[in-house]
């Protein structure tokens with residue numbers, strides 16, 4: 004049996020999945036003041052009546068780190084950055100304990116200015132005096148050469164409980180993102196780890212001995228012990244869990260669009276040939292772009308609780324939400340109330356919905372039927388526009404080779420999958436645009452996705468035979484190589500090192516890493532060859548431990 | 561989070577799968593470290609900076625200004641059409657108001673491509689800026705355009721295309737042609753009889769430094785621009801004046817390029833040359849991007865600046881100061897062309913053009929109508945070591961009635977004669993782009 008728990012911003016969902024499909028599911032409101040309580044309740048409820056010894060895997064998605072960052076409940080973090088030429092590094096400072104230190108590494112990883120360790124020491128003394136216990140050390144191009152980050156980290160070692168070094172987070176370039184990601188990672192480290200301690204205790208107390216994995220925003224998981232050093236990777240995993248849930252429930256093998264209609268927002272995701280698209284750079288959180296890999300996902304302000312308004316005869320819904328819809332005890336009619344009135348949904352207290360719609364219609368001198376119908380049309384049109392603009396953006400994404408420019412494939416969705424409260428009602432209204440599917444179990448698709456998601460991993464090998472080095476930054480690998488080091492060597496090393504690293508750190512390696520991008524450039528210095536620049540990206544892409552395709556057929560078609 | 565003070569569009573197309581040949585400086589990784597630097601700086605995350613995917617230039621976009629022999633397809637590949645398309649996308653972004661200004665970081669370059677094209681010269685096949693300018697004129701109705709070419713090499717292709725056009729001001733700053741390819745761009749080259757003073761060449765001595773370039777911009781380029789009052793300013797942003805460039809002898813810097821760009825304040829910049837792939841391009845491009853976006857670029861400095869950059873010698877400063885007077889005179893009071901025939905007559909130029917990259921020899925006779933009402937109908941007879949004689953006839957943009965009628969008469973005559981294997985015909989007024997022949 005596989006157990007999945009998704010502690011979301013509004014609801015906490017849990018499912019237990021066995022060979023026969025979903026064995027049990029559980030849904031409750033999230034207690035934002037006590038996320039641990041939500042986890043333990045869900046754990047107890049969903050497993051009651053089952054033999055917990057038969058649970059082979061637990062996957063957990065929580066908003067703990069996300070909340071801490073969004074609500075700025077962050078631990079004071081000593082941030083040390085060395086940057087070299089470029090944009091003024093003062094722009095990237097985060098928190099009130101940051102130090103910009105002279106020191107420079109260039110795009111090939113060559114040190115062009117030694118790091119000023121005296122300034123690092125001064126900064127550290129100041130931090131110590133202020134009782135700072137967690138640190139982040141980031142230098143520009145540290146993915147090509149980690150020396151400066153290492154020097155800063157070892158200087159801080161004596162006075163810190165935890166240090167994030169930028170190069171360990173991702174192989175990807177972007178100094179500002181590296182700074183933000185490292186800072187957040189250290190700033191949530193303690194709260195995340197004490198939460199995880201408590202969760203692990205609760206799991207073992209309930210008699211479960213299965214491994215625990217933590218959901219990430221890219222639709223995959225990481226082993227809980229790995230997550231303790233990179234808690235920032237646990238942010239914004241909710242939408243990805245829903246997307247993975249749809250993959251588990253529906254056999255998607257074509258270009259398609261996924262809509263997850265929640266209370267306040269609708270999340271839109273796009274699939275190319277059945278595979279979810281991954282955000283090129285990383286997810287944005289608290290206004291800062293990060294290096295945290297995520298599935299591409301756009302949120303718009305249309306949901307079941309979107310407030311209805313009539314201005315000069317035009318009916319609109321959202322983006323505002325003023326509490327729950329009337330059917331759920333709210334004071335103002337919302338989208339769900341219109342759907343209830345139309346009879347396409349029967350959520351909660353439909354009589355209250357009908358009253359609300361009639362009152363609003365009367366004050367706007369409209370027929371209530373027309374008002375409800377227009378509200379639905381408005382919502383569908385807004386969603387439709389958002390889908391179109393997202394597709395436009397994806398299809399006009401820049402590419403960097405002539406081959407991709409001329410042969411590039413456009414995404415043309417054939418199907419729309421809809422989950423969430425108003426899914427069936429909206430599906431009905433969208434009929435005729437594309438083939439629409441509302442899968443079964445859609446209410447707990449997020450928890451199903453959480454339960455069935457597999458571990459994911461990504462890394463990049465960078466080798467500069469002119470400098471004689473090969474690095475795989477987030478694996479912490481740096482090796483000497485000679486001029487004969489070839490593309491084939493690099494491909495082999497990338498896969499082999501990744502596999503070994505994953506085995507060592509408790510990842511599921513059954514899917515194995517695969518190569519995603521390979522490039523090699525012969526580097527010339529004034530016409531003479533000075534070596535080869537080889538880059539190999541490899542990943543374990545998002546996938547499922549198993550799917551439920553035979554068990555869950557599409558609902559309202 | 562940083563915000564761009566002026567919104568900027570970036571068209572970044574490094575063409576990682578295209579090179580002229582394995583050891584040619586115009587090779588695959590030319591923009592590799594530039595991309596690394598821009599990504600590491602987080603340029604594409606800056607609010608107000610938008611990255612655009614290039615358009616692909618069409619045959620019509622090319623035929624609007626070039627005569628290609630034997631045809632467009634024979635002298636262009638996908639790479640050229642994407643590079644020119646990158647410039648088109650940049651123009652579109654600015655003209656449609658998506659952004660205030662745009663920078664097309666595209667390759668291959670274009671400023672050595674002349675009006676007639678038989679192949680590749682100076683790493684260029686088609687002229688990216690000219691393709692863009694004629695697109696802007698046709699789609700957006702703009703007329704007066706200024707191009708400031710800050711590549712180290714003389715922009716002889718752009719000069720050739722606009723030689724007879726009084727509405728396009730072409731200013732080229734470059735290393736003196738007596739010391740560098742293509743050898744042209746002397747003070748005395750100042751435009752055809754219908755467009756005297758609208759081609760301005762500023763040949764700078766080898767080792768010109770920040771001081772010399774900025775002086776040239778402040779005391780020569782800006783006063784001329786201010787007087788010309790262009791609707792659109794374009795910068796051919798070649799970066800081979802850099803002190804680390806392997807194929808030139810100048811002494812310019814990333815900070816200098818950024819400052820120059822800030823002063824010029826172009827609507828659109830298009831990358832041209834620049835072959836110091838590691839030491840210059842990452843920093844120069846970053847500097848230009850920041851300057852165009854109105855972001856502080858004072859921290860952009862080459863790692864070896866303090867070691868390898870030398871301020872300018874006094875004699876170079878003195879030499880450049882002496883250029884000011886003749887350069888300004890060329891624009892403000894150009895000597896009349898004594899060879900100018902009477903209005904309604906043709907002025908003829910004979911040209912022999914060498915295509916260094918492809919080793920092609922071209923021989924040309926160019927006839928332009930002396931007209932007071934438009935820039936004059938043009939006919940070019942061209943043959944080369946790879947193509948038999950062909951003709952190109954162009955009724956210019958904003959062409960007058962007489963030149964339109966004359967263009968159609970020339971077309972009839974050329975097609976009736978047996979002198980030309982191919983005839984290209986461009987009627988910019990009625991937007992006709994045709995090609996006749998084998």
Ligand SMILES: [Zn+2]
Pocket residue numbers: 711712713798800832833834
């Ligand atoms: Zn050049």
Ligand SMILES: [Zn+2]
Pocket residue numbers: 931932933934935936937959960961962963964
């Ligand atoms: Zn005329």
